[in-house]
Amino acid sequence: xxxxxxxxxxLYKGDCERLRILCRERLLSPSxxxxxxxxxxxxxxxxxxxxxxxxxxxxxxxxxxKAEKDQLILDEYDLRFYKECSTAYPFLTPEKVDVYYExxxxxxxxxxxxxxxxxxxxxxxxVTISPAIPTKTYPMHQIDSELFDAIVKAVQRLKxxxxxxxxxNTTE
Numbered sequence: 001x002x003x004x005x006x007x008x009x010x011l012y013k014g015d016c017e018r019l020r021i022l023c024r025e026r027l028l029s030p031s032x033x034x035x036x037x038x039x040x041x042x043x044x045x046x047x048x049x050x051x052x053x054x055x056x057x058x059x060x061x062x063x064x065x066k067a068e069k070d071q072l073i074l075d076e077y078d079l080r081f082y083k084e085c086s087t088a089y090p091f092l093t094p095e096k097v098d099v100y101y102e103x104x105x106x107x108x109x110x111x112x113x114x115x116x117x118x119x120x121x122x123x124x125x126x127v128t129i130s131p132a133i134p135t136k137t138y139p140m141h142q143i144d145s146e147l148f149d150a151i152v153k154a155v156q157r158l159k160x161x162x163x164x165x166x167x168x169n170t171t172e
Contacts, residue, residue, distance in 0.1 A: 001082040001085045001086050001089075001092075002078070002082055003094060004085075004089075004092050004093075004094065004097050005051055005054070005081075005082070005085065007097050007098075007101075008044075008048065008051060008092075008097060008100075008101055008105075009051060009055055011098075011101045011105075011106070012040065012044055012101075012105070014126065015040060015106065015109065016037050016040065017126055018117050018120075018123045018126055019033045019036055019037050019113070020033065020037075021120060021122045021123050021126060022113070022116050022117070022120060022123065024122075025120060025122060027116050027119075027120060028113065028116060032113075036108075036109055036110070036113060039108045039109075040105065040106075040108055040109065043104075043105050043108045044105055047104055047105060048089065050081065050084055050085055050088055050089075051085070054081045058074075058077070058078075061073065061074055061077045062074055
C-alpha cells in the first residue's frame with residue numbers, strides 16, 4: 001500500500017505542478033489553474049480521503065518524532081495508515097493504480113488543459129512518473145544489449161573473485 005500511496009500522491013502533485021507551470025508560462029489564467037487544482041484536490045478528497053489526510057498530518061508527526069528522537073512514532077503512524085488504507089481501498093492494486101488515477105481523479109482536468117500539458121515545453125520537462133507496472137501502452141524500456149552484456153561480464157568477474165577469495169581462505 002505504501003507504493004500505491006506514493007504513486008497516487010506523486011501523480012497528483014505532478015499534475016498540480018504542471019498547472020502551476022502553465023500559469024507561470026501564461027498559458028493558463030491563475031484563476032483557472034487554481035480552480036482546476038482545487039477540483040483535483042476535491043476529487044482526491046472524495047475518492048481517497050485517507051491519502052490526503054495522511055499527507056497533511058505526516059509532517060507534524062515527523063517533526064514530533066524528530067523532536068522526541070523516536071523514529072518508532074513515525075513508523076507506527078505510517079503502519080496504522082497503511083493498514084487503514086488496505087481495508088478501506090482493497091480495490092487499489094499496483095496493476096490498477098495508474099488506470100484508477102487516470103479514470104477517477106485526473107478526469108476532472110479538462111481536455112484543453114491536458115493538451116496544454118502536452119504543448120508546454122516546461123511541462124514536458126517536468127518529471128513524469130512512468131507506470132507502476134509495464135502495460136501495452138507503456139511497455140518496459142528495452143535494455144541495451146551492450147549494457148546487458150557488460151552487466152553479465154561484471155557479475156561473472158565478481159563470482160570468480162568470490163571463488164578465488166574463498167579458495168585462498170580455505171588453503172590458509
